[in-house]
Amino acid sequence: MAGIAPQPGIMDIELYVGGKSHLPGMANVIKLSSNENPFGPSQAAQEAVRRVVHEMHRYPSSDHAELRQAIGETWGLDPERIICGAGSDEVIAFLCQAYAGPGDEVIHTEHGFAMHRISALAAGATPVEVAEQDRVVSVDNILAGCTARTKLVFVANPANPTGTMIGLAELERLAESLPPQALLVIDSAYAEYVEGYDGGAKLATQRDNVVMTRTFSKLYGLGGMRVGWGYGPQAIIDVLQRVRGPFNISGMALTAAEAAIRDTAYVEKCRAENARMRAWLGEALAEHGVSSDASTANFILARFASQAEAEACDIYLQGQGVLVRRTTGYKLPHALRITVGDEASCRRVAHLIGLFKAGAR
Ligand SMILES: *Cc1c(COP(=O)(O)O)cnc(C)c1O
Secondary structure, eight states: OOOOOOOTTGGGOOOOOOOOOOOTTOSSOEEOSSOOOTTOSOHHHHHHHHHHGGGTTSOOOSSOHHHHHHHHHHHTOOGGGEEEESSHHHHHHHHHHHHOOTTOEEEEETTOOHHHHHHHHHTTOEEEEEOOBTTBOOHHHHHHHOOTTEEEEEEESSOTTTOOOOOHHHHHHHHHHSOTTOEEEEEOTTGGGSTTOOTTHHHHHHOTTEEEEEESSSTTOOTTTOOEEEEOOHHHHHHHHHHSOTTOSOHHHHHHHHHHHHOHHHHHHHHHHHHHHHHHHHHHHHHTTOBOOOOSSSEEEEEOSSHHHHHHHHHHHHHTTEEOEEOGGGTOTTEEEEEOOOHHHHHHHHHHHHHHHHHHO
16 A cells, blocks of 8 residues: 655654753752853854844855864865765765665664764665674774775764764875775764774865865854864765755854864863873773773763673762763763863763762672
8 A cells, every 4th residue: 555655765864862951850960962162152252143133134245264273274175175064964964865865784883873874874875784893993994894886975973972083194094095986984972082083084175076064063162052064075075065955054053063063272272181081081980990982082982891880870970960872882882972071071971970889899
């Protein structure tokens, strides 16, 4: 019987579950579940938005020229080769929509970011999962997973939720060795947290098969505004611009992002504070018998003895008003992802995990 049915693949999508933000009956919850900037958006971004609230009736810029200019100046990139999206999630969706469809394969890695797989399925393409090596992306495994149908390869670097990354030489080797019809997407949502790493910008400048995606949601503290961007070969950006809705980013979000990226002193302060507390938190957890890989991002993947222990710890933390992220959906059931918060939050979560481990022993 004919009926109303969605496109193939859509019902294979498991709904994305964001980090918890509330606990019933509890005020003053410490939220370390969504990798948000613990210091919030810059004052400059807040003031810029206040100055434009009376313009809500106006349609926003459709070419994002001013924001692309600001991004280009900040990172030394050609603004013509930048596309802005409602979060980098939207740029990822554009890439899948434009370059992968039924019969095509989209590679993502074992513990890779959920939106890579979701966007591939939404486009009707076939997601192909490739094993990692001890929670680190393996270029060899990706290359072994490529076929004549591979159209896109997603690598988050640094990766979420593992916090690990591979070097630029490895990314270059991957780009160099991909089959000719495949495009490498370097998801650089956390690139700003890595000293001396350009997120793959140089590769995306020089090669015709590399695109880099970036976001304002993490270091810039604008997750609620939904602004991200992509950078790559002109021909590919021109394609993506065709599938982008003309008014995909609100005027207030554009204004906030432009002010945020120009507030370099604030960005620097947030980056330094994250590095300091990330190191502290990793060591504090290790002292309590909880191991983690050295993180290159703004979170730590804390590994427990078992799934049962990780779940018990999560429940204990919730009872104390602290929210972290379970990573079962990322094939890491024995781990919890903990965002690096401000100093007080880091001390609190480490202290509680210490109490938990002492009790569990
Ligand atoms: C947070 C995150 C994003 C960015 O999401 P936005 O849509 O820009 O908020 C992209 N990739 C990874 C790996 C992330 O963790």
